Amino acid sequence: MSASAVAQDDDAALAAVRADEARRVAVFDQAAQVVVCIFADRELSRGGSGVIIHQDGYGLTNFHVVAEFLETRRGYGGLADGRLYPLRLLGIDPGGDVALFKLEGQDRFDFAPLGDSDQLHVGQWVAAMGNPFMVAEDFAPTITLGVISGLHRYQYGRGEEGSLLEYADCIQVSTSINPGNSGGPLFDLAGRVIGINGRASFDDGERRRVNVGLGYAVSINQIKRFLPALRAGRLCEHGTLGATVQLAGDELIFNAIQGLSAAERAGVQLGDELLVLAGRRVRTPNDVNNILATLPADWPVSISLRRDGREITTAVRLDRLPLRMPQPYVLDLEHNHAEVRKLFERYSSRPAAEAETGVGRPAWRCRFTQTIGEQTDTVELTVSWDATGTMRVERGGEGLTFELGDAVLVADVDAAPSAGWRNKTVWSEWQHITAPLLSPDMVGLGWELLGSDEVQGKIASIVEWRVADGQQIRWAFDYETGRLLEARVFDARHPGAVVWLPDPQPAPGRLVFPDRWTRQTGSGVRTVIEMVSDVEGTP
Amino acid sequence: MSGKGPFLTLAFVALCGAALAVASADVSPAGGPFDAAIEKAQQRVVKLYGGSLGREKGYGSGIVVSADGKIVTALSILLEGRTLRVVLPDGRRFPARIVARDRHRQLALLQIDAFGLPCFELKGSVHLRPGDWLIAAANPFKVADGPEPVSVSLGVLSGRTRLAARRHAQDFPYTGPVLLTDVIVATAGSAGGALVDADGNLVGLIGKAVTSKQTNTWLNYALPVEEVAAFLRESSAEPGREEPKTVGAKIIFALPVAPRPNLGIRLFDVGGRQPPPYVERVRPDSPAWHAGLRPNDLILSIDGQQVVTCADLRKAVNKLRPGRPVPLVIKRREEVVTLELTPEEPSP
Numbered sequence: 001m002s003a004s005a006v007a008q009d010d011d012a013a014l015a016a017v018r019a020d021e022a023r024r025v026a027v028f029d030q031a032a033q034v035v036v037c038i039f040a041d042r043e044l045s046r047g048g049s050g051v052i053i054h055q056d057g058y059g060l061t062n063f064h065v066v067a068e069f070l071e072t073r074r075g076y077g078g079l080a081d082g083r084l085y086p087l088r089l090l091g092i093d094p095g096g097d098v099a100l101f102k103l104e105g106q107d108r109f110d111f112a113p114l115g116d117s118d119q120l121h122v123g124q125w126v127a128a129m130g131n132p133f134m135v136a137e138d139f140a141p142t143i144t145l146g147v148i149s150g151l152h153r154y155q156y157g158r159g160e161e162g163s164l165l166e167y168a169d170c171i172q173v174s175t176s177i178n179p180g181n182s183g184g185p186l187f188d189l190a191g192r193v194i195g196i197n198g199r200a201s202f203d204d205g206e207r208r209r210v211n212v213g214l215g216y217a218v219s220i221n222q223i224k225r226f227l228p229a230l231r232a233g234r235l236c237e238h239g240t241l242g243a244t245v246q247l248a249g250d251e252l253i254f255n256a257i258q259g260l261s262a263a264e265r266a267g268v269q270l271g272d273e274l275l276v277l278a279g280r281r282v283r284t285p286n287d288v289n290n291i292l293a294t295l296p297a298d299w300p301v302s303i304s305l306r307r308d309g310r311e312i313t314t315a316v317r318l319d320r321l322p323l324r325m326p327q328p329y330v331l332d333l334e335h336n337h338a339e340v341r342k343l344f345e346r347y348s349s350r351p352a353a354e355a356e357t358g359v360g361r362p363a364w365r366c367r368f369t370q371t372i373g374e375q376t377d378t379v380e381l382t383v384s385w386d387a388t389g390t391m392r393v394e395r396g397g398e399g400l401t402f403e404l405g406d407a408v409l410v411a412d413v414d415a416a417p418s419a420g421w422r423n424k425t426v427w428s429e430w431q432h433i434t435a436p437l438l439s440p441d442m443v444g445l446g447w448e449l450l451g452s453d454e455v456q457g458k459i460a461s462i463v464e465w466r467v468a469d470g471q472q473i474r475w476a477f478d479y480e481t482g483r484l485l486e487a488r489v490f491d492a493r494h495p496g497a498v499v500w501l502p503d504p505q506p507a508p509g510r511l512v513f514p515d516r517w518t519r520q521t522g523s524g525v526r527t528v529i530e531m532v533s534d535v536e537g538t539p
Numbered sequence: 540m541s542g543k544g545p546f547l548t549l550a551f552v553a554l555c556g557a558a559l560a561v562a563s564a565d566v567s568p569a570g571g572p573f574d575a576a577i578e579k580a581q582q583r584v585v586k587l588y589g590g591s592l593g594r595e596k597g598y599g600s601g602i603v604v605s606a607d608g609k610i611v612t613a614l615s616i617l618l619e620g621r622t623l624r625v626v627l628p629d630g631r632r633f634p635a636r637i638v639a640r641d642r643h644r645q646l647a648l649l650q651i652d653a654f655g656l657p658c659f660e661l662k663g664s665v666h667l668r669p670g671d672w673l674i675a676a677a678n679p680f681k682v683a684d685g686p687e688p689v690s691v692s693l694g695v696l697s698g699r700t701r702l703a704a705r706r707h708a709q710d711f712p713y714t715g716p717v718l719l720t721d722v723i724v725a726t727a728g729s730a731g732g733a734l735v736d737a738d739g740n741l742v743g744l745i746g747k748a749v750t751s752k753q754t755n756t757w758l759n760y761a762l763p764v765e766e767v768a769a770f771l772r773e774s775s776a777e778p779g780r781e782e783p784k785t786v787g788a789k790i791i792f793a794l795p796v797a798p799r800p801n802l803g804i805r806l807f808d809v810g811g812r813q814p815p816p817y818v819e820r821v822r823p824d825s826p827a828w829h830a831g832l833r834p835n836d837l838i839l840s841i842d843g844q845q846v847v848t849c850a851d852l853r854k855a856v857n858k859l860r861p862g863r864p865v866p867l868v869i870k871r872r873e874e875v876v877t878l879e880l881t882p883e884e885p886s887p
Contacts, residue, residue: 213723
């Protein structure tokens with residue numbers, strides 16, 4: 001190769017490096033705009049870091065950063081625009097060292113998208129941003145660059161049972177993490193939040209508390225499971241199996257199982273070999289900790305075991321890991337109701353379709369299909385609402401009338417299924433389930449955003465409405481898309497939940513009122529309501 | 540439902556308006572440029588667990604230099620424990636024995652009974668220029684456990700120099716060439732780990748954490764791979780070589796831990812220039828144990844010879860004759876006690 005060809009190659013390589021750097025600078029410049037310098041007081045003397053993850057100003061930080069103002073739930077957040085905003089503390093997760101806050105004083109905030117921390121690899125470049133040693137007088141965050149040094153790391157928690165500030169399945173980085181970085185985001189090179197920086201190893205005793213190249217970030221995928229509960233303003237709890245395993249050779253053996261624990265309910269026996277937990281192959285007790293400590297209490301998990309050479313797969317909901325807090329964390333009901341309304345509003349946002357929404361809309365022709373065993377029965381009928389919210393179902397001069405709030409939900413659940421479309425329970429349930437989608441303003445007393453659950457394999461926000469004594473409806477919304485996944489109707493007197501499944505939405509992102517609903521009961525009765533057209537025949 | 544309009548067409552306020560644009564996906568590829576080098580290094584670095592004393596941690600790192608279980612690490616207290624355990628990258632555990640030590644380079648060669656291990660080739664480090672990429676693979680703070688891969692960290696070669704360093708108050712014996720890097724490797728547990736180039740070739744072995752005599756700061760350095768190779772040659776343990784060669788002056792095989800003749804004690808000999816001879820541990824059924832010596836005793840004199848430092852004691856013990864009982868004066872709390880001690884033959 002000639003000298004000039006080499007020089008050209010060098011030029012090309014240099015140009016590529018420069019382009020890469022320019023892109024990195026641009027990404028970090030944008031990312032820095034959503035990093036928050038958190039302060040406990042106006043003197044700006046104590047605090048940490050955070051990051052905005054939603055346009056309404058919701059942001060993530062560490063619990064140990066906001067523990068300073070747990071009582072008032074009020075602090076301050078400085079952004080790179082040089083302004084200081086009031087900050088309100090919402091949900092907390094002391095076990096996972098995570099907290100959710102909301103910046104106030106602006107309608108819309110820039111925010112960072114969340115990445116997928118299961119797709120990371122060791123050696124990949126990452127950047128930490130925050131306010132180490134509180135050096136940022138103008139709130140412009142400090143950026144430090146490094147690589148992922150290790151994944152699926154386990155760092156013991158504090159507190160009596162080690163259940164506080166436990167870093168399980170966390171991301172280890174070589175990026176400088178110093179006091180003050182706590183709560184700040186860990187970004188990938190695309191500007192996505194992949195973790196919340198919160199801990200570091202220091203040569204305590206021998207040297208000061210300064211970075212020696214080992215920082216730890218809570219993985220964003222763990223945080224995603226708690227986000228619905230954090231948004232609800234709750235004190236989050238983590239899950240446990242109520243059992244321990246130990247290595248015997250290279251087999252993980254259950255060596256202790258608490259009575260009435262999740263493990264016992266799942267049918268696990270002493271001496272069983274644990275193979276797979278929550279979909280992940282486990283080899284060491286650390287693997288088990290890494291999985292369980294990242295799951296909320298009551299989370300559904302599957303367990304695969306080997307017993308006497310046979311493989312058994314079972315499933316159970318996790319128990320609550322005891323969490324000792326100095327004082328109870330009281331739920332802010334007003335905030336909680338606002339969060340519930342937000343979930344329903346995504347289906348009924350005004351003003352574009354105002355004419356069609358709310359009570360007092362025109363009548364619609366619906367197709368009603370009921371399947372019991374082999375027998376299917378289909379009828380067409382008309383459904384209408386009047387201005388007071390009363391629903392009327394008619395067919396050939398025959399009709400049923402319901403007022404919202406009538407406590408008839410599952411009152412005649414035992415009525416002969418052959419009653420078909422005249423089964424009042426079906427219509428009453430449907431009215432109750434769809435009403436808040438059409439009129440979110442009805443949310444008030446008796447409503448609550450419960451928190452997170454896994455529904456149809458997705459992280460869901462669960463809303464509960466206690467309709468009447470012993471009767472509840474629970475809606476599950478996909479946290480990421482806002483789509484309604486299902487609604488369940490519970491009745492203390494008639495155990496066995498009824499599930500309503502709306503049809504999957506056609507277009508991603510855009511939420512429209514589902515035009516097909518399927519109702520399933522524990523006894524196998526399947527009912528479908530399809531909206532066909534309005535009474536004038538306009539589809 | 541195609542052709543049939545939805546029951547209610549409801550608008551939806553876009554939530555993505557203010558989201559930061561995500562840069563194109565190619566910046567976060569499924570594989571990075573260092574993946575192969577990292578994997579190669581992680582498969583050849585082992586975790587070590589042994590004795591601890593005071594600030595000296597009982598864990599460290601080592602590199603596999605032969606498929607039949609030869610491991611090189613930095614000399615440290617952790618090798619002097621009752622047991623020395625090696626955890627391979629696949630999680631298998633093996634007891635290790637010390638085959639050779641190099642007091643000058645502060646290296647040790649260990650042997651485990653394993654075969655078919657992935658191992659580093661000891662080539663060279665001269666190809667590296669300052670600014671070239673380096674990857675450190677080690678187990679600082681014993682973050683990785685069992686089969687978990689050791690930690691990796693990325694940086695560059697800062698330069699080469701000769702080491703002039705101190706460890707606590709004592710001068711560090713090695714004064715030969717070292718590679719300097721901006722990767723922070725002067726951390727607990729990193730010593731004995733690998734420094735590899737961007738292709739995953741071993742270029743250095745991370746040394747014990749020491750401070751510079753000139754600047755008093757912690758040094759991030761590695762012994763060049765050439766020095767590791769020289770140690771192996773001198774200890775006639777170079778992989779593939781069958782004939783044991785003469786042992787170099789710097790190599791001492793299987794030096795017993797306790798002073799000889801064997802008393803069966805370990806002294807609290809760390810930090811400080813002239814540590815007083817406090818007893819750290821007494822091996823059961825040893826001469827010291829039979830004499831009634833206990834941990835935390837301070838030895839004042841032996842066989843009539845006054846001892847002030849650990850070094851004094853070692854000198855005095857070397858003069859003793861096995862089998863002949865001698866008086867041993869110790870201070871135990873506020874009491875001065877005289878014991879009778881019969882030294883044994885030095886252990887092989």
